[in-house]
Amino acid sequence: MKAVALIIVMLLCPGAATWAQETEEFLGLPQWSAQELDAMRQSDGGAVKPSPLWPGIAADVSGMSQGFILGAASSQADSPEAQQPHTDVSKFLPPALIIGTRDRRAAQMAQRQQAHTLREVDPRFLLEVEGLPPGQHLLDPSHQLPEVVRDDLERFLESHARDARVALHLLVLPPDQKLPSAVNLAKMAQGSLLQKDCCLAVCPLGEPWRLRLFMSSAVRDRVPTAELSQIIDDAIRGAMQTMDSEEQLHRLLIRLSIRLFWLEPSLADPVAITETIAKALPSKTEAPALLEITGTEVHEPGLAPWSSLTWAAALFLVVALGFLMVQRWRRYQLRHCEWVLPEPPAARPRFDCPHGATVAMIHYQ
Amino acid sequence: MSCPFCGAYPPATAAFCAACGFSLRSLQAVVGEHRVQLADSLIDPAKTLRLTEFQDLSHHVDEFERRFPQVKVTVFLGDLPTGVDARGAAIWLVNQGAVTRQGVPHPAEWTVALIINPSQSHASIGVGYALESLLPAEKITELLASVSHHLRHREYGRAVRGLLNSCQQCFMGAGKPRARRLPDARASEGDHLGLPPMKAEAREPAEPSTFF
Numbered sequence: 001m002k003a004v005a006l007i008i009v010m011l012l013c014p015g016a017a018t019w020a021q022e023t024e025e026f027l028g029l030p031q032w033s034a035q036e037l038d039a040m041r042q043s044d045g046g047a048v049k050p051s052p053l054w055p056g057i058a059a060d061v062s063g064m065s066q067g068f069i070l071g072a073a074s075s076q077a078d079s080p081e082a083q084q085p086h087t088d089v090s091k092f093l094p095p096a097l098i099i100g101t102r103d104r105r106a107a108q109m110a111q112r113q114q115a116h117t118l119r120e121v122d123p124r125f126l127l128e129v130e131g132l133p134p135g136q137h138l139l140d141p142s143h144q145l146p147e148v149v150r151d152d153l154e155r156f157l158e159s160h161a162r163d164a165r166v167a168l169h170l171l172v173l174p175p176d177q178k179l180p181s182a183v184n185l186a187k188m189a190q191g192s193l194l195q196k197d198c199c200l201a202v203c204p205l206g207e208p209w210r211l212r213l214f215m216s217s218a219v220r221d222r223v224p225t226a227e228l229s230q231i232i233d234d235a236i237r238g239a240m241q242t243m244d245s246e247e248q249l250h251r252l253l254i255r256l257s258i259r260l261f262w263l264e265p266s267l268a269d270p271v272a273i274t275e276t277i278a279k280a281l282p283s284k285t286e287a288p289a290l291l292e293i294t295g296t297e298v299h300e301p302g303l304a305p306w307s308s309l310t311w312a313a314a315l316f317l318v319v320a321l322g323f324l325m326v327q328r329w330r331r332y333q334l335r336h337c338e339w340v341l342p343e344p345p346a347a348r349p350r351f352d353c354p355h356g357a358t359v360a361m362i363h364y365q
Numbered sequence: 366m367s368c369p370f371c372g373a374y375p376p377a378t379a380a381f382c383a384a385c386g387f388s389l390r391s392l393q394a395v396v397g398e399h400r401v402q403l404a405d406s407l408i409d410p411a412k413t414l415r416l417t418e419f420q421d422l423s424h425h426v427d428e429f430e431r432r433f434p435q436v437k438v439t440v441f442l443g444d445l446p447t448g449v450d451a452r453g454a455a456i457w458l459v460n461q462g463a464v465t466r467q468g469v470p471h472p473a474e475w476t477v478a479l480i481i482n483p484s485q486s487h488a489s490i491g492v493g494y495a496l497e498s499l500l501p502a503e504k505i506t507e508l509l510a511s512v513s514h515h516l517r518h519r520e521y522g523r524a525v526r527g528l529l530n531s532c533q534q535c536f537m538g539a540g541k542p543r544a545r546r547l548p549d550a551r552a553s554e555g556d557h558l559g560l561p562p563m564k565a566e567a568r569e570p571a572e573p574s575t576f577f
Contacts, residue, residue, distance in 0.1 A: 334432065336545055337542035338431060338433070338545045339536060339540030339543075341475075341496075341536060342539060342540070343495075344494065344496075347494035349378075350375075350379060351368070351379065351381060351387060352388040353388075354473075355472075355473035355493050356491060356492055356497065357366070357494075358366075358369070358492050358493075358496075358500070359369045359455045359456050359489055360369070360452075360489060360490060360503075360509065361450065361455075362488055362489075363486055363487055364488055364509075364516040364517050365517065
């Protein structure tokens with residue numbers, strides 16, 4: 001019905017169709033002739049600016065300098081990424097730095113996959129560690145970490161040291177090296193590790209499972225060994241959640257920082273407790289200031305009696321449980337069984353008693 | 366076997382003890398030759414037990430007989446006729462008592478008779494020939510001595526319960542268990558459904574006081 005009405009209106013008013021045609025021509029898209037296009041292409045960015053909307057302009061954009069476009073995907077202007085505004089902050093960094101970082105990460109990954117034998121760090125490495133400034137928390141004398149990452153970790157460690165009772169230090173080793181067994185940790189960073197309670201984490205780059213943790217003796221004496229072992233396990237577990245070696249260090253330090261904060265209730269009233277321990281255990285004062293915590297160590301000589309007591313309690317529980325089960329079994333037998341007594345041999349009646357003549361009596365008063 | 370009264374050792378088949386003259390006939394001359402029906406397991410003419418204690422002890426005796434269906438237990442707490450002590454009463458009850466189960470006479474050789482005479486402070490246990498290997502006279506004396514403190518304190522219910530438990534231990538060590546066929550295998554006469562009988566009214570008319 002509407003179509004019929006529209007036809008009737010157009011037949012009655014021929015001017016209406018003419019108006020619609022004129023409006024379409026007025027609002028149409030721009031159209032250029034071939035001469036105009038050639039003229040615009042020959043001009044050096046004259047009237048028409050290079051735009052992704054311009055047909056065939058991709059070839060011109062691909063000819064731009066590669067220095068400001070990162071990654072292989074962004075070098076193709078036809079890709080969707082190229083048609084959207086870039087927000088990558090790495091545009092503002094020198095390309096050499098970014099490309100170098102990428103190559104170094106790839107090299108680290110390749111190196112990690114190769115089996116290597118551990119060797120002890122050079123004496124020069126240790127000398128450099130000892131010569132580091134006292135206030136430094138991140139000890140990376142061999143410059144394993146990029147400068148940006150190093151500053152980031154150092155800021156994190158400084159902020160932790162400001163708020164926490166136990167300062168956290170990180171010594172970064174090359175992946176294929178380890179600390180010698182006779183290393184003197186007291187000399188590290190010009191002896192600054194001994195000035196207050198601290199925790200030194202020694203971690204090879206990219207191999208967090210080789211993490212070693214050293215605690216001040218005061219901390220070690222006040223905190224149970226099992227709890228300290230849990231710190232190592234938790235830190236390694238957190239670091240192993242990623243494959244990137246620098247991210248591993250980030251996660252490692254975050255876990256350690258959290259755990260050190262958790263330890264603080266155990267370290268309350270340090271002066272009195274330290275004095276008490278020093279009086280009770282004089283041999284402890286001769287121990288090194290930094291003691292290593294191992295993840296697998298659970299038992300402690302001082303806890304041996306408790307463990308034996310625990311075993312005794314468990315054994316007692318098992319025996320008690322067995323006794324109860326035997327009692328229940330006997331009750332079950334009493335309720336659900338009847339006993340058949342053996343048939344006696346034929347007895348000779350005595351004292352003229354046909355059925356029985358066995359008797360006993362007591363006088364109970 | 367020694368004489369239960371004087372401890373002498375007469376010949377094995379002697380009809381009477383040559384030392385003291387004991388024989389069943391001497392007891393029958395005092396108490397009588399009639400047989401008595403042991404329908405009730407617990408007889409308390411002296412009223413030494415409270416009602417709840419009596420019911421609990423009756424249930425305990427019934428349970429004992431369910432566990433050992435060959436054994437018949439009779440507990441008597443009361444005064445005895447003149448001229449008969451608890452020892453003679455136990456022997457008389459073992460030999461003159463009669464029990465029928467499901468219409469079948471129960472062999473008296475499997476009888477255990479426990480006699481407690483509160484007025485004379487005597488307690489005795491007599492057993493039939495079938496049980497004398499399991500409960501010899503020495504063992505019976507030992508069991509009675511173990512509950513003597515209860516008897517001294519007039520705790521007869523505890524004493525009887527303790528004696529039954531001790532006998533149960535002895536029998537369980539010698540017997541072989543088997544699954545119980547019915548929840549209440551020891552039904553009284555005429556009760557073929559295996560239900561426990563009602564108390565005194567439902568049982569066989571028995572006159573406990575007429576035992577002695």
